[in-house]
Amino acid sequence: MFFTSVRLWIVPLVLVTSADATTQALRFDFGPNSAALGWTAVSQYTLYNSTRGYGLVSANGVTASTSLGTNATSNTAHDALAGNRPFSFAVDLPEGNYDVTLQVGDPAAPADTTVKAETRRLMVESLPTATGEVQTRTFTVNIRTPALPDGRSVSLKPRERGVAHWDQRLTLEFNGAHPAVASIEIQRNDDALTIYLAGDSTVTDQPGEPWAAWGQMLTRFFPAGVAIANHAESGLSLASFRNSNRLEKILSTLKPGDYVFIQFGHNDMKEKGEGVGPFTTYAADLRSYVDAIRAKGGKPVLVTSMYRRRFDQGRLVDTLGDYPVAVRQVSKEKEVPLIDLHEMSRRLITALGPEQSKLAFVHFPAGAYPGQDKDVKDDTHFSAYGAYSLARCIVEGIRAQVPSLALRLAPDIPGYNPDLPSLPASFALPPSPPASEVRIPDGDGR
Numbered sequence: 001m002f003f004t005s006v007r008l009w010i011v012p013l014v015l016v017t018s019a020d021a022t023t024q025a026l027r028f029d030f031g032p033n034s035a036a037l038g039w040t041a042v043s044q045y046t047l048y049n050s051t052r053g054y055g056l057v058s059a060n061g062v063t064a065s066t067s068l069g070t071n072a073t074s075n076t077a078h079d080a081l082a083g084n085r086p087f088s089f090a091v092d093l094p095e096g097n098y099d100v101t102l103q104v105g106d107p108a109a110p111a112d113t114t115v116k117a118e119t120r121r122l123m124v125e126s127l128p129t130a131t132g133e134v135q136t137r138t139f140t141v142n143i144r145t146p147a148l149p150d151g152r153s154v155s156l157k158p159r160e161r162g163v164a165h166w167d168q169r170l171t172l173e174f175n176g177a178h179p180a181v182a183s184i185e186i187q188r189n190d191d192a193l194t195i196y197l198a199g200d201s202t203v204t205d206q207p208g209e210p211w212a213a214w215g216q217m218l219t220r221f222f223p224a225g226v227a228i229a230n231h232a233e234s235g236l237s238l239a240s241f242r243n244s245n246r247l248e249k250i251l252s253t254l255k256p257g258d259y260v261f262i263q264f265g266h267n268d269m270k271e272k273g274e275g276v277g278p279f280t281t282y283a284a285d286l287r288s289y290v291d292a293i294r295a296k297g298g299k300p301v302l303v304t305s306m307y308r309r310r311f312d313q314g315r316l317v318d319t320l321g322d323y324p325v326a327v328r329q330v331s332k333e334k335e336v337p338l339i340d341l342h343e344m345s346r347r348l349i350t351a352l353g354p355e356q357s358k359l360a361f362v363h364f365p366a367g368a369y370p371g372q373d374k375d376v377k378d379d380t381h382f383s384a385y386g387a388y389s390l391a392r393c394i395v396e397g398i399r400a401q402v403p404s405l406a407l408r409l410a411p412d413i414p415g416y417n418p419d420l421p422s423l424p425a426s427f428a429l430p431p432s433p434p435a436s437e438v439r440i441p442d443g444d445g446r
Helices: 215-221 238-243 246-253 278-295 323-334 341-360 384-401
Strands: 026-030 040-042 054-058 062-067 078-083 087-092 096-104 111-117 121-129 135-143 169-178 180-188 193-199 226-230 259-263 299-303 361-364 376-382
Touching (some): 026 078, 040 054, 078 169, 087 180, 096 111, 096 121, 096 169, 111 135, 111 180, 121 215, 135 169, 215 226, 215 384, 238 278, 246 278, 278 323, 299 323, 299 384
Parallel strands (some): 135 226, 193 226
Antiparallel strands (some): 078 180, 096 135, 111 121, 361 376
16 A cells, blocks of 8 residues: 555454444555555455454455555555465455455556456456556445344255355455556445345356456446345245245345346246246245335336257247246236347347357366366356346346346446347356366256
């Protein structure tokens, strides 16, 4: 960081409680120099542990960087931590929304920093800085725990245990060709607008490469003051989402004016039993979600499920039957905004064609990613490129169907036409470090 104070102190971080986290900002100074009053020093040796409550989670390849100008002293030097590979920083925090302000840049070399939060949520996309240049970015992150107010909790699946989006801390990943961070400021923001996501594996924060989903890309398209709370999870239907207390978890923190996006169908269509179907149980569940959200002052938005990648003689085949039709009917009946991702994904996948569309899905040869010893051909779940493209479709749906929320989009987003998508070769997002285990999304590719 750049500092102008003459007298500097190293101040240890005092962990905050739920009460004082609402008013107390946390300030971390990255690099080898001493930290200013009110800041906590973080060097390449400051590793996270539960006693300290903050620190680097992965520090391999992290180096201290500093630059002393002609007239500079160590008190005013710009310093940072930089890496030749991704690294992460975590801090224990209570559940809630937090504004995060970063200064990125390397005083000694050009840098290129991509920032992801929690489980691979894209927050800052490829921010290049020249030698000695510092850029500042602020965004809002939602963090949560499984706990419910009455002492019960969300019923987590085995694949969710240990993931960053259910723990009691904020995790930031710094990625890119040469990531460099000079400082982090964290301030609780109880007034932030929250967009909740209820859905399945095509929406969730996928924990490991090469899988991705549109919910963890949507964060890139909103500025500070808007948080995405992605409660979607692999393998879930409307019924199992509710039965595992996930809808109740959303309702427990939902504020009047917050939005809830609802996208299910891939797993609902597999449910069997007397009377089960798109226009019976599925539609009834959609109505009950809408009513529960509105009763809390929230704003529901219905999203139709996207196409799977299935071509027959060069023509894309719809595998979802009447489930998208049922969503459209409930939207009209209940006067709920509708984002027709089913239709937009049809246009997108058709435009890419049978071969190029493989790059939007998880089609990778054996060895493409750590722990992947076999070819992967998944025509239901998406690559980072596919997830990003679907998030662009969601943004266009917001612009067209949810004008009040469109006013809150980031100002730098150009229009997007799924009939003329940007090609996979033009897309670059650095992959996150491998998880401790490969977590394949639940649900088959029917």
